[in-house]
Amino acid sequence: MAGTGTAWRPPRACDDYWSEYKHCKSLLHRFHCYYTLGEAPPCQQCKADYYTCRDWEKHQTTEAKEALRGSERQRVAQQQKHAPVWELRKKPPADWHLPLDYRNPKDS
Template sequence: METEVAIEELSNHPKLSWLVRPCERYKEEYGDCTSIKAKFHQYFIYGESRDCSQWKKDYESCINYRKTKDMESLESIIESEKNRRNERLLGHYRNTVWEKRDSPPEDWNKELPEWFEKEREMSFLALKCKELKEGKISDNSTPSTCTIL
């Protein structure tokens, strides 16, 4: 059950409040982090067990915010989410191998090579689109056998 926030109240919320996940996600992450499987994985990857207490703190803060609308609790979750995102992107920011661009290459939208166009014409997706346009199959006549994950 999520707390519904009236549109008028949104202006009172911190700018990055969209980072906050549903409270149940923090509880799930804590459970996942403290499981035997996760502890084995952490030991294998990092050589030690990781600290999972932040997930629990975030869950408790989220529940507190949900019940009392305490802005300090919300701010603490936002700060935690920002730290998680910064940690996840640390490798990207420290990367010195690839040169980062300020704009796309000038020829980013040039035509595809002829061989690629020929292969694309015979793809499963192209054939199904052609059948659909010709009316050989309808949008909802048969369940899809193609799943994109």
């Protein structure tokens, strides 16, 4: 953004990092992660990002800026690592307009 006259800002508001941390620490989320993944979620990065963001707001250091950028890149890469569950179609099926064949389960 150099040369645009706009100062760099964190990708998200600092309160968003804190909300993400609180959600990560919630009992329901921890139970869900333990049930689906077999382990509790790591929440330390959310908390570290919050404090780094606050440090950026106060002092605007290069270290805080680079730490937030790196963390956001890592977060996006982690999200893109998982393949989609459904294969996306390029166009609808040829017979999309035909009525569905409903059958009564009692008739079978």
